[in-house]
Amino acid sequence: MKSAAFxxxxxxxxxxxxxxxxxxxxxPAYARLWHPPxxxxxxxxxxxxxxxxxxxxxxxxxxxxCGWYETSPARLAEAGFAVLQVDRRGSGRNERDxxxxxxxxxxxADATAARDELFRHTGLNxxxxxxxxxxxxxxxxxxxxxxxxxxxxxxxxxxxxPRIGVSKERATQIGFxxxxxxxxxxxxxxxxxxxFTADPNWQEFFRTDPLTLRRxxxxxxxxxxxxxxxxxxxxxxxxxxxxLFLAGDERIVDNEKTTAFIKKLGWPGSRITTHETARHSxxxxxxxxxxxxxxxxxxxxxxxxxx
Numbered sequence: 172m173k174s175a176a177f178x179x180x181x182x183x184x185x186x187x188x189x190x191x192x193x194x195x196x197x198x199p200a201y202a203r204l205w206h207p208p209x210x211x212x213x214x215x216x217x218x219x220x221x222x223x224x225x226x227x228x229x230x231x232x233x234x235x236x237c238g239w240y241e242t243s244p245a246r247l248a249e250a251g252f253a254v255l256q257v258d259r260r261g262s263g264r265n266e267r268d269x270x271x272x273x274x275x276x277x278x279x280a281d282a283t284a285a286r287d288e289l290f291r292h293t294g295l296n297x298x299x300x301x302x303x304x305x306x307x308x309x310x311x312x313x314x315x316x317x318x319x320x321x322x323x324x325x326x327x328x329x330x331x332x333p334r335i336g337v338s339k340e341r342a343t344q345i346g347f348x349x350x351x352x353x354x355x356x357x358x359x360x361x362x363x364x365x366x367f368t369a370d371p372n373w374q375e376f377f378r379t380d381p382l383t384l385r386r387x388x389x390x391x392x393x394x395x396x397x398x399x400x401x402x403x404x405x406x407x408x409x410x411x412x413x414x415l416f417l418a419g420d421e422r423i424v425d426n427e428k429t430t431a432f433i434k435k436l437g438w439p440g441s442r443i444t445t446h447e448t449a450r451h452s453x454x455x456x457x458x459x460x461x462x463x464x465x466x467x468x469x470x471x472x473x474x475x476x477x478x
Contacts, residue, residue: 186248192257192288195280201264202285203237204292205244205254224251225322225474226289226298230282230306231256233330233395234359234384236263240303243454246463250471252299255289257281261391262384270356271388275312275397282313286320299323299470304423304451305330305395312401318409323440323473325466327416328451331402332428334421335360337392348389356386366422366451373455405436412440414469416462419447440476442469 187205194200207223227247231240237256244254260281261268272278289298297320302310307329314321337345337360348355361367362385364374377383387395415433417426430443444465449456454463 187244187254192255192285194257194260194284195277198260198265198267198281200257200260200281201237202255202257202288203244205248205256207248207251207253223253223293223295225253225470226293226295227252227254227470228282228286228289228298228300229254229256230300230302230309231259231263232304232306233387234262234361235304236382236384238263238380238382239452240454242459243301243463243466246467247301247470250467252470253289253293255285255292257285257288261388263382268354270384270386270391271354272391272394274390275394275401278309278394278398279313279316279401282309283317290320296320297322299325299473301325301327301466302329303327303454307331308395308398308402311405312398314411315401315404315408318411321409321411323411323470324413325416325469326413326433327453327466328418328421328424329415329429330424331399331432332425333423334425335366335423345389345392349393353390353393354388356388357392358386359384361423368450368452368455369420370455370457373452405432410436410438412442412469412473413438414441414465415443416453416465417443417445418449418451418453418456419445420450423451440473 187203190202190204192200192202229244236258244256247254258265261271286298290296299322300310307326308331310324314324345357364377367377368374413433433443446453446458446462449458
């Protein structure tokens with residue numbers, strides 16, 4: 172499926188609560204819980220009081236946080252879905268252990284804790300997952316490890332097969348630090364805003380945002396590398412519909428390898444959409460209006476078709 176590009180600015184309707192989510196070890200993580208409008212989505216059949224049609228867990232990227240992505244959860248909420256965004260431990264507004272994680276298993280357990288928090292707030296026992304960039308890798312690894320309750324995966328330029336990584340010299344330094352200084356921080360090799368978007372305003376946002384994560388610890392790098400192996404086990408997991416979103420002017424991830432990986436799954440109801448002129452962060456590109464419509468429509472379609 173190919174998508175046209177439209178230059179549109181969409182002001183999000185912000186209706187969320189700021190909450191604290193206790194992660195797998197009790198780490199207090201900043202989070203946003205987006206609510207559907209009280210009257211429910213226009214033209215929709217309300218399944219629960221307040222128009223709640225379903226739940227979505229939203230996973231952000233390696234450098235980003237809740238504040239990067241506001242329009243997409245707002246649109247999902249307007250369509251009747253409760254959306255939980257959690258700033259990953261050590262990122263965004265979470266200052267404790269900045270840029271650090273103990274293991275891939277800890278990060279996946281954090282995703283499970285976020286899921287349980289979403290269930291508590293909504294009273295549901297099923298949910299959709301949206302994973303952006305590195306968050307797409309986390310979404311895949313978490314589904315491979317524990318697919319309970321997952322109805323769909325929306326993977327937005329997921330970091331399953333990165334084109335950019337640390338140098339061999341830096342990888343050696345990280346490996347050595349992991350043995351003796353697991354909390355030693357190293358630069359993330361994605362600090363050029365042009366990698367994410369062609370929009371000058373968003374480039375300036377990335378360049379100056381004080382909450383953007385610029386460095387990760389040796390422990391986090393090792394955890395992320397371990398997560399690659401866990402994500403590779405996705406073919407063994409319970410099949411759910413996947414919508415893979417790609418950017419045609421991608422500079423961070425390998426589109427060909429990502430496409431081949433998802434196509435090989437052959438999971439029913441899956442889609443692949445490429446926005447040909449866009450760069451990595453689709454939400455900030457000229458195609459944003461179309462991308463948001465596709466994201467919401469996919470989640471709605473799966474919700475309607477699933478028993």
